[in-house]
Amino acid sequence: MRSVLAADGATATVGSPAINISIFGVFVLVTLVITFRASRNNKSAADYYAAGRNISGTQNGLAIAGDYLSAASFLGIAGAIAVYGYDGFLYSIGFLVAWLVALLLVAELMRNTARYTMADVLAFRMRQGPVRTAAAISTLAVSLFYLLAQMAGAGGLVTLLLGVTGEAAQALVVVLVGALMIIYVLVGGMRGTTYVQIIKATLLIAGALVMTVWVLALYGFNLSALLGDSVANAVEGRDVLAPGAQYGATSISKLDFVSLGLALVFGTAGLPHVLMRFYTVPTAKDARRSVVWAIWLIGIFYLFSLVIGYGAGALVGPETILGAPGAVNSAAPLLAFELGGTVLLGIIAGVAFATILAVVAGLTITASASFAHDVYASVIKKGKVSPNGEVKVARITAVVIGAVSIGLGILALQAGLNIAFLVALAFAVAASANLPTILYTLFWKRFTTQGALWSMYGGLIACIVLIVFSPVVSGAPVNPATGLSPSLFQDVDFHWFPLNNPGIVSIPLSFFLGWLGTILSKEKPDLDKNAELEVRSLTGIGAEKAVQH
Amino acid sequence: MTPPAERRLLTPEEYRQAQDSPEFTELRRRFRRFAFPMTVAFLAWYLLYVLLSTYAPDFMATPVFGNVNVGILLGLGQFVSTFVITHLYVAHANRRTDPISDEMRERLEHHDYAPSARGTTGGTDLGKGGATRA
Numbered sequence: 001m002r003s004v005l006a007a008d009g010a011t012a013t014v015g016s017p018a019i020n021i022s023i024f025g026v027f028v029l030v031t032l033v034i035t036f037r038a039s040r041n042n043k044s045a046a047d048y049y050a051a052g053r054n055i056s057g058t059q060n061g062l063a064i065a066g067d068y069l070s071a072a073s074f075l076g077i078a079g080a081i082a083v084y085g086y087d088g089f090l091y092s093i094g095f096l097v098a099w100l101v102a103l104l105l106v107a108e109l110m111r112n113t114a115r116y117t118m119a120d121v122l123a124f125r126m127r128q129g130p131v132r133t134a135a136a137i138s139t140l141a142v143s144l145f146y147l148l149a150q151m152a153g154a155g156g157l158v159t160l161l162l163g164v165t166g167e168a169a170q171a172l173v174v175v176l177v178g179a180l181m182i183i184y185v186l187v188g189g190m191r192g193t194t195y196v197q198i199i200k201a202t203l204l205i206a207g208a209l210v211m212t213v214w215v216l217a218l219y220g221f222n223l224s225a226l227l228g229d230s231v232a233n234a235v236e237g238r239d240v241l242a243p244g245a246q247y248g249a250t251s252i253s254k255l256d257f258v259s260l261g262l263a264l265v266f267g268t269a270g271l272p273h274v275l276m277r278f279y280t281v282p283t284a285k286d287a288r289r290s291v292v293w294a295i296w297l298i299g300i301f302y303l304f305s306l307v308i309g310y311g312a313g314a315l316v317g318p319e320t321i322l323g324a325p326g327a328v329n330s331a332a333p334l335l336a337f338e339l340g341g342t343v344l345l346g347i348i349a350g351v352a353f354a355t356i357l358a359v360v361a362g363l364t365i366t367a368s369a370s371f372a373h374d375v376y377a378s379v380i381k382k383g384k385v386s387p388n389g390e391v392k393v394a395r396i397t398a399v400v401i402g403a404v405s406i407g408l409g410i411l412a413l414q415a416g417l418n419i420a421f422l423v424a425l426a427f428a429v430a431a432s433a434n435l436p437t438i439l440y441t442l443f444w445k446r447f448t449t450q451g452a453l454w455s456m457y458g459g460l461i462a463c464i465v466l467i468v469f470s471p472v473v474s475g476a477p478v479n480p481a482t483g484l485s486p487s488l489f490q491d492v493d494f495h496w497f498p499l500n501n502p503g504i505v506s507i508p509l510s511f512f513l514g515w516l517g518t519i520l521s522k523e524k525p526d527l528d529k530n531a532e533l534e535v536r537s538l539t540g541i542g543a544e545k546a547v548q549h
Numbered sequence: 550m551t552p553p554a555e556r557r558l559l560t561p562e563e564y565r566q567a568q569d570s571p572e573f574t575e576l577r578r579r580f581r582r583f584a585f586p587m588t589v590a591f592l593a594w595y596l597l598y599v600l601l602s603t604y605a606p607d608f609m610a611t612p613v614f615g616n617v618n619v620g621i622l623l624g625l626g627q628f629v630s631t632f633v634i635t636h637l638y639v640a641h642a643n644r645r646t647d648p649i650s651d652e653m654r655e656r657l658e659h660h661d662y663a664p665s666a667r668g669t670t671g672g673t674d675l676g677k678g679g680a681t682r683a
Contacts, residue, residue: 086602086609086620086621086624089621089624090599090602090624093595093598093624093627093628094595094599096627096628096631097591097595097627097631099631100587100588100591100631100634100635101588103635103638104584104587104588104634104638105584105588223617224614224615224616224617225615225616227615227616227617227621228615228616231616239610241610241616241618241620241621242606242607242609242610242618242620243602243603243606243609243610243620244606247603248606254603254604257599257603258599258600258603261595261596261599265592265595285647288639288642292635292639295631295632295635296632296635299628299631299632302628303628443581527565528561528565531561531564531565531567531568532559532561532564534568534577535564535568535573535653536564538573538576538577538580538646538650539567539576539650539653539654539657540650541559541653541654541657541658542558542559
């Protein structure tokens with residue numbers, strides 16, 4: 001990376017913070033009103049966890065897009081394309097193709113067999129206690145990693161969009177985001193969260209559409225001309241149309257990208273907050289319909305990102321982007337300012353905040369459901385708890401998780417820790433600890449409790465150990481431009497695993513452990529339960545029905 | 550809570566019978582014969598694309614027309630293939646698997662797979678015997 005960047009005006013904020021704040025304020029107000037109205041129908045556990053299973057396929061498709069398209073997708077991918085070109089695009093493709101795993105192998109079968117959580121399926125034909133505990137630990141780990149990354153992102157975004165710097169302001173924003181997230185989840189439950197996600201997805205996709213058409217119109221709808229301009233503006237000596245600018249430096253970084261690509265494509269269908277969205281629709285057919293909608297929306301959104309990214313590269317230029325506060329993440333907001341001035345910037349900034357809110361709310365409700373339903377009700381109380389008692393625990397858990405993530409988010413910001421890697425880690429854990437077990441459970445008759453435990457704990461532990469001893473945590477070479485190492489900890493080096501992404505090791509390992517644990521276990525697979533699971537998953541008999549209000 | 554009282558639960562025997570039935574074998578075969586090869590295919594195509602991007606950047610940079618190169622076309626090809634597979638899967642499910650699963654669900658609800666499937670309406674004995682809800 002070149003160091004000419006911070007030459008001039010690095011602290012100036014573009015646009016008007018007042019407009020940015022008021023547009024975000026309107027979003028918050030509207031979603032709060034809707035959340036409170038949605039809360040009137042929140043009576044039962046099925047309402048709180050699964051929105052009464054009354055969400056239509058189309059609505060759920062939008063909500064999935066709202067849940068999935070995080071600020072990292074919006075700001076991060078557009079920014080990566082603007083600065084590194086092709087490699088940013090490469091990133092978005094993994095995020096999209098992954099949905100085919102969910103569509104073909106997971107969504108409908110999970111909808112048919114689970115009630116509220118991933119563990120409902122994983123523990124179906126196994127010993128309940130141990131499997132539910134393992135699934136809950138993995139769910140909480142994935143949710144918390146993802147949540148923390150979003151919280152820290154919100155703190156960083158505020159510097160960029162509201163023109164405030166300083167630890168107090170960032171901490172205030174993290175508290176605000178956390179508090180709103182707790183309110184959405186406590187008051188609205190899954191229904192309120194769903195509406196927030198639907199509104200956010202609509203705004204996000206509409207905003208991206210406007211910017212895309214605007215950029216293309218400037219180039220007479222000639223993609224080649226746009227690409228040509230972004231080449232002309234690129235950082236010297238960098239071919240933004242060819243792969244390799246970001247990942248192609250060394251053989252290690254190439255392998256690292258392959259590893260990331262595997263985690264993305266196998267992780268999505270194992271993300272607990274994505275799985276939980278499948279339980280909000282009345283039938284498996286609606287689950288299918290929602291994934292189809294989600295694939296179209298997410299795919300089109302990433303195509304927009306391609307234009308927005310190259311547009312930002314061409315019209316704003318990578319040097320200006322890297323010099324702005326927020327660096328790569330500022331590409332889309334700067335392009336919005338370039339195109340539509342303070343108003344469009346305000347809208348895009350508001351949408352970016354809305355994005356974070358919707359994602360964190362989805363994560364919180366998933367984590368709280370997993371703790372209350374799997375750990376508290378099934379393991380601690382052995383199923384002897386009223387549904388209302390369970391929901392009460394879920395609500396308390398949501399507050400605790402909110403408070404913990406606010407606290408850790410502020411700590412990370414104050415310590416200046418770079419925790420963006422947590423998103424990739426969440427995908428890696430989902431791909432290693434969750435997906436192999438889900439696939440074995442659904443498709444392998446002989447799979448046993450021991451196999452499930454080995455695969456889940458093996459995948460989870462492998463991911464965390466490999467990350468701790470990777471350059472992400474210590475020992476990455478110091479960046480001459482900033483004088484800092486991109487590692488979590490400066491000035492120490494205890495890494496021995498060369499890659500930043502553990503997937504290429506942990507995913508095959510988890511599949512292997514699931515197989516090994518099964519063939520080595522003395523436990524006989526429960527053939528009755530297997531018959532029930534298989535018949536239910538493919539026919540939908542006995543599936544939880546929608547709640548009538 | 551939705552009270553499960555209105556539907557009588559299925560017994561393990563019924564599930565075993567249903568699982569062994571020829572129509573279920575056919576349903577499973579149709580589902581797997583589409584989903585499994587297709588999964589292998591799109592994963593291989595995605596992996597090929599990732600490997601080409603990381604290990605053959607010069608090939609990907611080959612211009613095709615204007616500033617558009619092989620890499621961009623293959624990348625857009627991933628989008629197209631994802632949309633096409635989505636469409637194919639929905640068509641397959643609607644035509645090939647949904648009819649069987651709808652019919653089987655109907656029959657299961659009427660306890661057609663019970664070993665003593667005659668005049669069992671209102672019977673309570675079958676509802677116990679280890680039948681469980683997830």
